[in-house]
Amino acid sequence: xxxxxxxxxxxxxxxxxxxxxxxxxxxxxxxxxxxxxxxxxxxxxxxxxxxxxxxxxxxxxxxxxxxxxxxxxxxxxxxxxxxxxxxxxxxxxxxxxxxxxxxxxxxxxxxxxxxxxxxxxxxxxxxxxxxxxxxxxxxxxxxxxxxxxxxxxxxxxxxxxxxxxxxxxxxxxxxxxxxxxxxxxxxxxxxxxxxxxxxxxxxxxxxxxxxxxxxxxxxxxxxxxxxxxxxxxxxxxxxxxxxxxxxxxxxxxxxxxxxxxxxxxxxxxxxxxxxxxxxxxxxxxxxxxxxxxxxxxxxxxxxxxxxxxxxxxxxxxxxxxxxxxxxxxxxxxxxxxxxxxxxxxxxxxxxxxxxxxxxxxxxxxxxxxxxxxxxxxxxxxxxxxxxxxxxxxxxxxxxxxxxxxxxxxxxxxxxxxxxxxxxxxxxxxxxxxxxxxxxxxxxxxxxxxxxxxxxxxxxxxxxxxxxxxxxxxxxxxxxxxxxxxxxxxxxxxxxxxxxxxxxxxxxxxxxxxxxxxxxxxxxxxxxxxxxxxxxxxxxxxxxxxxxxxxxxxxxxxxxxxxxxxxxxxxxxxxxxxxxxxxxxxxxxxxxxxxxxxxxxxxxxxxxxxxxxxxxxxxxxxxxxxxxxxxxxxxxxxxxxxxxxxxxxxxxxxxxxxxxxxxxxxxxxxxxxxxxxxxxxxxxxxxxxxxxxxxxxxxxxxxxxxxxxxxxxxxxxxxxxxxxxxxxxxxxxxxxxxxxxxxxxxxxxxxxxxxxxxxxxxxxxxxxxxxxxxxxxxxxxxxxxxx
Numbered sequence: 001x002x003x004x005x006x007x008x009x010x011x012x013x014x015x016x017x018x019x020x021x022x023x024x025x026x027x028x029x030x031x032x033x034x035x036x037x038x039x040x041x042x043x044x045x046x047x048x049x050x051x052x053x054x055x056x057x058x059x060x061x062x063x064x065x066x067x068x069x070x071x072x073x074x075x076x077x078x079x080x081x082x083x084x085x086x087x088x089x090x091x092x093x094x095x096x097x098x099x100x101x102x103x104x105x106x107x108x109x110x111x112x113x114x115x116x117x118x119x120x121x122x123x124x125x126x127x128x129x130x131x132x133x134x135x136x137x138x139x140x141x142x143x144x145x146x147x148x149x150x151x152x153x154x155x156x157x158x159x160x161x162x163x164x165x166x167x168x169x170x171x172x173x174x175x176x177x178x179x180x181x182x183x184x185x186x187x188x189x190x191x192x193x194x195x196x197x198x199x200x201x202x203x204x205x206x207x208x209x210x211x212x213x214x215x216x217x218x219x220x221x222x223x224x225x226x227x228x229x230x231x232x233x234x235x236x237x238x239x240x241x242x243x244x245x246x247x248x249x250x251x252x253x254x255x256x257x258x259x260x261x262x263x264x265x266x267x268x269x270x271x272x273x274x275x276x277x278x279x280x281x282x283x284x285x286x287x288x289x290x291x292x293x294x295x296x297x298x299x300x301x302x303x304x305x306x307x308x309x310x311x312x313x314x315x316x317x318x319x320x321x322x323x324x325x326x327x328x329x330x331x332x333x334x335x336x337x338x339x340x341x342x343x344x345x346x347x348x349x350x351x352x353x354x355x356x357x358x359x360x361x362x363x364x365x366x367x368x369x370x371x372x373x374x375x376x377x378x379x380x381x382x383x384x385x386x387x388x389x390x391x392x393x394x395x396x397x398x399x400x401x402x403x404x405x406x407x408x409x410x411x412x413x414x415x416x417x418x419x420x421x422x423x424x425x426x427x428x429x430x431x432x433x434x435x436x437x438x439x440x441x442x443x444x445x446x447x448x449x450x451x452x453x454x455x456x457x458x459x460x461x462x463x464x465x466x467x468x469x470x471x472x473x474x475x476x477x478x479x480x481x482x483x484x485x486x487x488x489x490x491x492x493x494x495x496x497x498x499x500x501x502x503x504x505x506x507x508x509x510x511x512x513x514x515x516x517x518x519x520x521x522x523x524x525x526x527x528x529x530x531x532x533x534x535x536x537x538x539x540x541x542x543x544x545x546x547x548x549x550x551x552x553x554x555x556x557x558x559x560x561x562x563x564x565x566x567x568x569x570x571x572x573x574x575x576x577x578x579x580x581x582x583x584x585x586x587x588x589x590x591x592x593x594x595x596x597x598x599x600x601x602x603x604x605x606x607x608x609x610x611x612x613x614x615x616x617x618x619x620x621x622x623x624x625x626x627x628x629x630x631x632x633x634x635x636x637x638x639x640x641x642x643x644x645x646x647x648x649x650x651x652x653x654x655x656x657x658x659x660x661x662x663x664x665x666x667x668x669x670x671x672x673x674x675x676x677x678x679x680x681x682x683x684x685x686x687x688x689x690x691x692x693x694x695x696x697x698x699x700x701x702x703x704x705x706x707x708x709x710x711x712x713x714x715x716x717x718x719x720x721x722x723x724x725x726x727x728x729x730x731x732x733x734x735x736x737x738x739x740x741x742x743x744x745x746x747x748x749x750x751x752x753x754x755x756x757x758x759x760x761x762x763x764x765x766x767x768x769x770x771x772x773x774x775x776x777x778x779x780x781x782x783x784x785x786x
Contacts, residue, residue: 023053024062031069038218043073064094064102073107076253080113081407084296085173085587087113088405091129104133108143110401115147116256116291117301118308120154121397127151142171142180149187158195162188183210186226193233201774205230221250225260232263237270258287262312274319276643281316285339288312292346297354297407299678300400300713302347306702313343313702317437321444324455333455337546340437340776341423343702346511347656351714352549352785359679361406369398374673378648378658399675423546424448426786432503434494435546447497448546448675453759456496464492465513475521476725478775483531486523490534493522499629504518505539505751507786509546515705516696518724533774535761541754542783544704549713549785558639558685560616561739565644566604567625567654567670570596575622578666596669597660603644606690606732610642610739625661627670634682638748640739641684644732647691647708657694657708674711683715686742686753688722690735695781719750719784721757727779728770734777739762750784756781 024194027050034043050066067090074351076084091106108128114123127147134141149164150185165187168589172180180254189204209223228243244264247255261284288309295305320336323329353405373395380389432449436458455559471489474482494500519542520535531722543549567575604621611617618633648671661670674697677683689695689708696756704710709720721738741756757780764777771777 033447040073041078048561055469058655059092061099064090068106079294081294081296084113093677098134100137101139104130111147115150115294117304119301119304120151121393122400124151127396140171142168153191158191161191171593178211178215182208216396219252221247221252221255229263278319279559284312295565296404298400298403299347299351302350303703306346307700310702313339318439322754326676333453341546344520345704348544348581358406366402369395370676373675375463376670378671379675430503431505433507433546435509436511436514449503454499468513468517472516475518475774475778478773481564484759490522490524505542506543509543515699519780521774539754539758541750542781543786548672558637560638561611561614561640562618562633562638563607564620564625565607566621567645568623569599571661576663597646606644609732609736613743640686644693647694649693649696677711678714680715683717685718686718687712687717692726694723719753719782721782723779725779727776734760734764750786
């Protein structure tokens with residue numbers, strides 16, 4: 001997004017205050033010298049010293065300038081986490097000093113970091129600040145135009161992006177700054193290239209190259225990289241490789257080697273040089289690990305990076321798997337398997353590796369914004385809106401920014417180190433790990449057990465996804481056709497893995513449409529004239545990734561059963577406090593309109609039956625259910641938390657399910673959303689969400705399933721039981737059996753939960769009648785860390 005030349009222009013544009021001390025003057029000049037020489041390490045040291053001295057001298061304006069220099073130097077060093085921290089502080093100091101120019105520039109530093117983290121919502125909010133503060137300072141808006149153009153480009157509005165870039169170009173031409181002109185031309189060229197206007201893109205990119213060669217040869221690598229992308233789009237792969245090699249060999253700071261190496265690999269594949277392409281992808285993954293280790297803290301930023309990096313991982317996985325097929329060398333199968341696990345759920349692993357103290361560093365307004373988001377998201381769920389509203393995007397961006405500012409101390413020196421990520425070391429006899437990668441042209445499965453690794457090719461995404469949807473609908477509806485489709489799916493997914501049958505315990509790492517597959521209801525064959533289901537023959541545990549999620553730090557002692565159920569879901573319920581207070585004439589009926597739900601008459605009985613046998617019981621029902629009461633209950637460290645409540649569900653980006661806790665006094669619905677759950681303290685080891693479709697959510701490539709299950713794992717729970725579709729409210733026989741079996745063992749891990757659920761599902765089959773149908777028991781699954 002920004003080259004060293006553009007950064008030089010920003011430094012020159014910052015007005016220097018003559019009231020600063022002589023020492024600060026000298027340090028400020030040294031920063032400019034280090035910048036001219038691209039000596040970012042020395043610049044960091046000088047800027048840090050400047051910040052210290054400016055703070056000592058009580059000079060917030062100068063401190064904000066040094067912090068901006070520090071932020072941009074760290075950005076050039078690709079230390080995005082440190083860059084964001086410096087920019088946050090610099091922006092706040094500038095606002096405190098009413099220095100709107102530096103507030104704008106520090107906001108720009110945030111925006112460029114968000115650009116490389118591929119977080120358009122955060123970049124949009126920062127870009128608005130860039131423009132707003134620039135207008136207050138009555139200074140140029142070049143940087144704001146660039147940010148807004150990049151946002152529009154990421155959102156697919158290339159014409160809008162080109163308009164913003166051309167306005168930035170006009171400003172650069174007015175200032176007669178060839179370096180800024182080159183930056184603008186390159187952004188226009190890239191936007192044109194994205195729309196397929198290759199000839200127009202070439203003229204812009206070649207002119208930018210000419211200007212850079214004349215006026216800023218030290219950052220010519222940026223032009224090499226963009227011309228390489230152009231040649232690749234033109235089918236001139238040989239030239240693309242040469243240009244990308246020149247970019248990699250240049251000393252230009254800020255370039256992302258993983259992206260260059262990925263483009264280089266694509267060009268080499270086009271030339272038929274697959275060995276070199278494979279090596280280039282290996283190097284790309286190493287560079288991606290460095291990037292990941294220095295991203296700003298925060299789930300939203302980590303998720304964005306997973307999605308952006310997924311194209312690199314996917315190409316590597318598919319090339320490695322194809323090599324294994326061709327050579328029969330299982331080393332390539334392991335490389336493919338490990339790459340799939342490394343990118344999968346990396347954001348979840350990063351959060352769980354962080355120290356818990358980051359929550360304490362969150363400002364008080366974080367919790368207010370979280371409450372606002374909860375209200376907005378429930379309204380979105382009830383309306384069925386598939387695309388997040390502007391309010392949702394804004395609030396999520398604000399929360400993500402506060403999380404990033406809070407930062408975190410990471411337990412491991414390297415967040416994504418693979419040294420202890422060998423899953424087979426944790427597999428016991430009779431236990432197998434089966435992981436999937438669903439691709440556009442081919443899909444793959446890997447089985448790992450104590451005898452080694454196996455790989456199998458599966459159907460591509462479109463055909464496999466269609467079969468899964470047909471099967472899921474048939475099981476949910478109780479249609480006999482599920483027997484045939486279930487047998488076909490089982491054979492297609494698992495028979496190619498010859499070693500699967502010898503293991504009774506399966507840990508499954510799903511991908512894509514497999515998150516909607518009721519694995520337990522797959523049909524393995526027939527015995528004595530009846531179908532045999534997969535849940536009868538194997539213990540099934542789902543996991544977000546094959547790599548460990550949790551540290552080895554022991555959990556606090558936990559015991560007992562906590563239950564939440566039979567909430568007050570509508571104003572007709574006599575338990576609602578406003579029922580006898582003339583509610584029909586109050587504004588509450590308008591507040592609550594559209595968010596009332598029917599009472600769950602069997603849920604109270606479900607709670608009481610599930611709680612039997614537990615030495616300590618904490619039950620919340622009716623109007624007792626509040627966020628405060630739930631928090632107080634969890635502070636008593638129950639081992640199990642069971643929700644017998646409705647769950648709001650909606651398909652669409654970010655519209656994750658929400659747990660309904662019942663009406664408050666004013667008639668509005670209390671809820672637990674994914675955002676709120678993720679930051680809850682004292683999450684119990686085992687959580688059960690018996691509500692309708694509680695296991696559904698939005699699937700994101702690389703990240704996995706966003707929803708309630710992920711949020712509870714993020715909060716620290718070991719295992720979550722959830723459902724794929726609505727099931728009958730029949731008093732909780734399945735869960736009564738589940739908890740009875742859970743108490744039979746040590747109840748320490750997600751595997752204990754999976755074993756208990758399997759036994760409960762088999763009990764349902766043995767009971768016969770309606771409870772034997774997979775439409776009843778097949779909806780439920782266990783997902784957890786291992």
